[in-house]
Amino acid sequence: MTMRFSSLFGRWPAALPALLGALLTVGLPSFALADALAEAQRLMKQGQWSLAMERVDAHIRSAPRDAEGLFLKGVILSELGRPAEAIAAYTRLSEEHPELPEPYNNLAVLYAQQKQFEKARALLDMAIRAHPGFATAHENLADVYLKLASRSYEKALQLNPGSKQAKARLATISNVLAVPAGAEGKSLPAVRRDGDGAAQAGADSARSVPASGILPVTGETSGDAPPTGVAASDEASVREALLAWAAAWSQKDTRAYFELYAADFRRPGGMSRKAWEAERTQRLGRSGKETIEVDDIRVSFVDGKAIARFRQDYRSASVKSSVVKTFIFVKSGDRWLIQEERSG
Structure with missing residues (x-):
């Protein structure tokens, strides 16, 4: 399941003229504040998140209730992997400006990433x-309901493993949740509104935007068409390989696990393939049940390789952990194989 963050950018300030007064606090001219935010957005697009945060914090000190500054802070904190602080920023924004739908939506996405789906549902309702015309929130709400339904059917199967109806419906929901975002358009629209407040897709809506709401850096795919040399089905194949990797680990199937790695897999610490396989065989062979789930999968293509960024949730009898990972896949024949793993 990949829920979508929303963005304030592109529809400012026509949608909410009443908020412009916030730019004039402490006597600063509005153009100076706008310049600070423009500089922050430029730094964000360059990946200079810490510097962007400094600009935004300075802006917020000058205009504590400015909605765009508070929103940018939430975006940056999300990208820096600081969800608790991002939640605090978006919560403050929703309290200062309860008329804005975007903070509720982005809070819902953050809570859904933490698997707090009831909390996410309530925020999307808000x-x-x-x-009412906020399409992104409607799509996210549908995904949350699907996830809640999936959990209920899983519980039903635990109580009644022989239920064919529960199995069939769970399989249907799982297939829907596994559909690649690109199958129905990968874009996250930067919501724009006309002078009457009616929602409309902005010019940026055809461009692919990651969860932060910021346009992708050069090299990531965007739009509806796949990059040169990449088939439309390749994104689905990469996702399937990633799910197979998680299943092989959970099932302690070392043969299936190793078959998902390319011959030139870049092993940690430069160890030999033989030593790496021995270490992983010992790791997977430990007693006790282990469950590995992958969620929030985002796939892009650069120079013929696939880059999959996702959240890995690990559970055993004594340990629970959640970490963001990035896998680089290369194509071998009709299969996508893991060439490199990165954490964080």
């Missing part, structure tokens, strides 16, 4: 009440 986003839709604030703006």
